[in-house]
Amino acid sequence: MLKEVTDMVTNRQKTVLKLIVEEFVRTAEPVGSRTLSKKLGYSPATIRNDMADLEEGGFLEKTHSSSGRIPSDRGYHYYVDTLMNEGVDTDLDMTLIDDLFEKNMSREETIERAIDLISQLTNYTSVALGPGAHNARVRKLELIPLNEGTSVMLVVTNYGHVESKHISLPSSTDVDELRHIMQILNDILYDVPISQVSQKLHYEVDQHRIKDLLAYNKQIIDAFLDAFTRFTQSKFYLSGQSNILYQPEFKDLDRVRELMSFFERNDILRLVEHSNSNGLTVRIGSENQIQAMKDCSVITVPYEVGEGERGTIAVVGPTRMEYRKVIPLLQYLASHLSKL
Amino acid sequence: MLKEVTDMVTNRQKTVLKLIVEEFVRTAEPVGSRTLSKKLGYSPATIRNDMADLEEGGFLEKTHSSSGRIPSDRGYHYYVDTLMNEGVDTDLDMTLIDDLFEKNMSREETIERAIDLISQLTNYTSVALGPGAHNARVRKLELIPLNEGTSVMLVVTNYGHVESKHISLPSSTDVDELRHIMQILNDILYDVPISQVSQKLHYEVDQHRIKDLLAYNKQIIDAFLDAFTRFTQSKFYLSGQSNILYQPEFKDLDRVRELMSFFERNDILRLVEHSNSNGLTVRIGSENQIQAMKDCSVITVPYEVGEGERGTIAVVGPTRMEYRKVIPLLQYLASHLSKL
DNA sequence: GTTAGCACTCGACGGTTGACAGTGCTACCG
DNA sequence: CGGTAGCACTGTCAACCGTCGAGTGCTAAC
Numbered sequence: 001m002l003k004e005v006t007d008m009v010t011n012r013q014k015t016v017l018k019l020i021v022e023e024f025v026r027t028a029e030p031v032g033s034r035t036l037s038k039k040l041g042y043s044p045a046t047i048r049n050d051m052a053d054l055e056e057g058g059f060l061e062k063t064h065s066s067s068g069r070i071p072s073d074r075g076y077h078y079y080v081d082t083l084m085n086e087g088v089d090t091d092l093d094m095t096l097i098d099d100l101f102e103k104n105m106s107r108e109e110t111i112e113r114a115i116d117l118i119s120q121l122t123n124y125t126s127v128a129l130g131p132g133a134h135n136a137r138v139r140k141l142e143l144i145p146l147n148e149g150t151s152v153m154l155v156v157t158n159y160g161h162v163e164s165k166h167i168s169l170p171s172s173t174d175v176d177e178l179r180h181i182m183q184i185l186n187d188i189l190y191d192v193p194i195s196q197v198s199q200k201l202h203y204e205v206d207q208h209r210i211k212d213l214l215a216y217n218k219q220i221i222d223a224f225l226d227a228f229t230r231f232t233q234s235k236f237y238l239s240g241q242s243n244i245l246y247q248p249e250f251k252d253l254d255r256v257r258e259l260m261s262f263f264e265r266n267d268i269l270r271l272v273e274h275s276n277s278n279g280l281t282v283r284i285g286s287e288n289q290i291q292a293m294k295d296c297s298v299i300t301v302p303y304e305v306g307e308g309e310r311g312t313i314a315v316v317g318p319t320r321m322e323y324r325k326v327i328p329l330l331q332y333l334a335s336h337l338s339k340l
Numbered sequence: 341m342l343k344e345v346t347d348m349v350t351n352r353q354k355t356v357l358k359l360i361v362e363e364f365v366r367t368a369e370p371v372g373s374r375t376l377s378k379k380l381g382y383s384p385a386t387i388r389n390d391m392a393d394l395e396e397g398g399f400l401e402k403t404h405s406s407s408g409r410i411p412s413d414r415g416y417h418y419y420v421d422t423l424m425n426e427g428v429d430t431d432l433d434m435t436l437i438d439d440l441f442e443k444n445m446s447r448e449e450t451i452e453r454a455i456d457l458i459s460q461l462t463n464y465t466s467v468a469l470g471p472g473a474h475n476a477r478v479r480k481l482e483l484i485p486l487n488e489g490t491s492v493m494l495v496v497t498n499y500g501h502v503e504s505k506h507i508s509l510p511s512s513t514d515v516d517e518l519r520h521i522m523q524i525l526n527d528i529l530y531d532v533p534i535s536q537v538s539q540k541l542h543y544e545v546d547q548h549r550i551k552d553l554l555a556y557n558k559q560i561i562d563a564f565l566d567a568f569t570r571f572t573q574s575k576f577y578l579s580g581q582s583n584i585l586y587q588p589e590f591k592d593l594d595r596v597r598e599l600m601s602f603f604e605r606n607d608i609l610r611l612v613e614h615s616n617s618n619g620l621t622v623r624i625g626s627e628n629q630i631q632a633m634k635d636c637s638v639i640t641v642p643y644e645v646g647e648g649e650r651g652t653i654a655v656v657g658p659t660r661m662e663y664r665k666v667i668p669l670l671q672y673l674a675s676h677l678s679k680l
Numbered sequence: 681g682t683t684a685g686c687a688c689t690c691g692a693c694g695g696t697t698g699a700c701a702g703t704g705c706t707a708c709c710g
Numbered sequence: 711c712g713g714t715a716g717c718a719c720t721g722t723c724a725a726c727c728g729t730c731g732a733g734t735g736c737t738a739a740c
Contacts, residue, residue, distance in 0.1 A: 156494070
C-alpha cells in the first residue's frame with residue numbers, strides 16, 4: 001500500500017516528463033530544471049525533486065552526474081503510450097498523402113512514392129516491404145520470342161504485377177508446339193494462387209496430363225517456377241537513408257558506418273518482417289532485437305491489400321524522434337494503402 | 341632549351357613518384373624520404389631533392405610544411421597514364437567476372453550483379469547507367485484485364501525488356517473492341533524503334549488509319565506512350581555505397597553527408613552521363629565537374645550492346661584509389677558487357 | 681508541499697608543452 | 711657535379727591543466 005504510493009506518478013511529474021521529452025526532441029540537449037521552471041511556474045528546486053523521482057522510476061536518465069535529464073527508452077515509451085496525445089494539435093497536413101492516391105499508379109509505384117514522401121516529411125529514413133504476392137493469382141502466362149534461341153517469359157497476376165525471365169531454347173524448337181504448351185499452361189494455371197502453382201504443376205504431371213510437355217522441355221517449366229518464386233520474395237523499398245545522418249546523435253562515424261552498411265545489406269528485411277503483430281508498433285532503442293538499431297527507434301505499421309496480402313511500412317530514426325508527428329502520419333498512410 | 345632541361349623528369353624521379361603513389365595508396369599516410377630511401381638504396385637527402393623537384397613540377401603535395409609528400413591530382417594522373425603499367429603483374433582474378441556471364445540472365449540482372457561484384461572486389465562504390473532503349477524495337481504489346489475497370493498494359497522489346505502500366509477503363513468497354521485495337525496497334529508498331537513510336541503513331545493518325553481508335557479511347561494511347569517514355573529513361577544502378585565510408589579520407593562527417601546525399605539524389609546521373617567519350621575515362625579529384633566529387637576519383641567506361649545501345653559503368657572512390665586494380669577490372673567487364 | 685541557498689560535480693574550452701616525423705639548407709666528399 | 715651527412719626548423723598530435731558554467735543534491739526555512 002505504502003509502496004504503491006511511492007511508485008505513483010503525480011500529474012505534475014507527468015507534465016514534467018512530457019515537457020522533457022518534447023524539449024529534448026526539439027533541441028537534442030539535456031533538459032535542466034531551470035528551463036522547465038520557466039514553463040511550469042514552479043521553482044527549479046521543485047522540478048528537480050520531480051525529476052529525481054522520475055529518474056528513480058526509470059523514465060529519465062542523466063548523461064553525467066550533473067547534467068540535465070534526457071528521457072530513457074522507458075520514458076519515451078510512456079510518452080508515446082499515454083502522454084503524447086494529451087494536448088491535441090493534429091494540425092498535420094495530410095493533403096500530400098491524399099494527393100498520392102489521386103493518381104492511378106500501380107501498387108509498386110504508389111508504395112515507392114509513399115515512402116519517398118514520408119521520409120521527406122519526417123526527415124527520417126523510411127522502409128517498406130511490398131505486399132508479398134502469395135495470394136495473387138495467375139492471370140496470364142506468355143512466351144515471347146526475341147530472336148533465334150532466346151525468348152522472354154512473362155507472368156502477370158490479377159494485381160497487375162509482372163515478372164519476366166529470359167530463357168534460351170534450342171533453335172530447333174517448333175513454334176506451334178510452343179504455342180500449344182503455353183495454351184495448356186494458361187489453362188491449367190489460370191486463377192491459381194502463386195503459392196500453389198508449384199503444387200498444381202506437379203499434380204498435373206502426376207495425372208499424366210502434361211507429361212509430354214515436361215518431357216519436351218523441362219527448361220520452360222523451370223523458368224516459370226523461377227519467376228513464380230520471385231513473386232514470393234516481396235519487394236523492398238528504402239528512402240531517405242541519408243536523412244538520418246543529419247541527426248546530431250549520428251556524429252560518431254562508426255555508428256554511421258554501421259547504420260549505412262545495415263541499410264545496404266538485406267538485413268533490413270528483418271526490421272520490417274518482425275512486425276507480425278497487427279497494428280502500429282513502436283520499438284524504442286534497446287527494445288529492438290537488431291544490434292544496429294540499438295539506439296534507434298523503429299516504428300512499423302502493417303497494411304493489407306486485397307485478401308491477406310500484407311506489407312509493412314516503417315520509419316527509422318533516432319530514439320529522439322518526433323513521435324507525435326510520425327505516428328499519425330504512418331497510421332494515416334497505412335489506412336490509405338489498405339484501401340488499394 | 342635550358343628550360344626544357346629543368347622541366348625534365350629523370351628516371352629516378354619517375355620511380356620516386358611511382359613508389360610514392362603506391363605507398364600512399366597502400367597506407368594513406370604521407371610518404372617520407374626515409375621510407376623511400378630504404379626501398380631505393382639512395383640516401384634520404386637525395387630522395388628529398390627529387391621530391392622537391394617533383395613538387396615543383398606539380399606532381400606532389402605536402403599536407404603541411406614539414407610532412408611527407410602525397411601525390412597531387414596531377415601526380416595521380418601521370419601515374420595512371422604512364423607509370424602504372426611499368427612493372428606488369430596482371431595477376432588479377434577475372435574468373436568471377438567470367439562466371440557472371442555464364443548464367444543466362446537478362447540485361448538488367450547482369451548489370452546489377454556486375455556492379456555488385458565490382459564494388460565487392462574493389463571496396464569502392466560502383467554505379468551503372470543501363471543501356472537506354474532508344475534503339476530497342478517493339479516486339480509485343482498486350483493489354484491484360486485484371487478486374488472490372490482496370491487493366492495492365494505491357495510492352496516488350498526485342499531485348500526482352502518489359503514495361504508495364506496500369507490503366508483504368510470504363511467498365512462499359514467492349515472486350516472484342518479492345519482486342520481489335522490491340523491487334524491494330526501491334527500491327528502498326530511491331531519492330532518500330534522505341535524512339536520513333538510516338539512519331540509513328542501520330543503519322544498513322546494523320547493517315548486516318550486509326551482515327552476511330554483514338555477517338556475511342558485516348559487513354560490507352562496515352563498509357564502506352566507513358567510506358568514508352570519510361571524506356572528512354574535508362575535504368576540506374578548503385579552498389580556498395582557504404583564501402584567508401586571505410587576509407588580513411590572520409591572521416592569527416594560533413595563530407596560523408598554530402599556524399600551520401602549525393603548518392604541518394606538523382607545527381608549521380610550527371611556522373612555517368614558525362615562520359616560521352618569513347619573509352620575509359622579517369623577523372624581525378626578536381627578534374628570532376630561535380631562539386632561533391634571534388635575529392636574523389638571517378639572512373640567511367642562505356643559499353644555498347646546491340647546497335648548503338650550505350651550504357652556506362654563507373655567506380656567512385658577516393659583519389660587515393662587502387663587504379664592499378666580497378667582499371668583493368670572495369671575494362672575487362674565492359675568488354676564482356678559489350679558482347680551481350 | 682514548496683522554495684531559497686549553497687556546496688559540489690562534471691564536461692567543455694583553451695592554452696601550454698614535449699615528443700616526433702620530416703623537411704630545407706648548407707657544407708662536404710668522391 | 712651528383713650524392714650524402716648534419717643540423718636547425720616547422721607543423722602535428724596527444725597529454726595535461728586550470729578555469730568556467732550549467733546543473734544537481736541537500737538542507738533549512740517558509
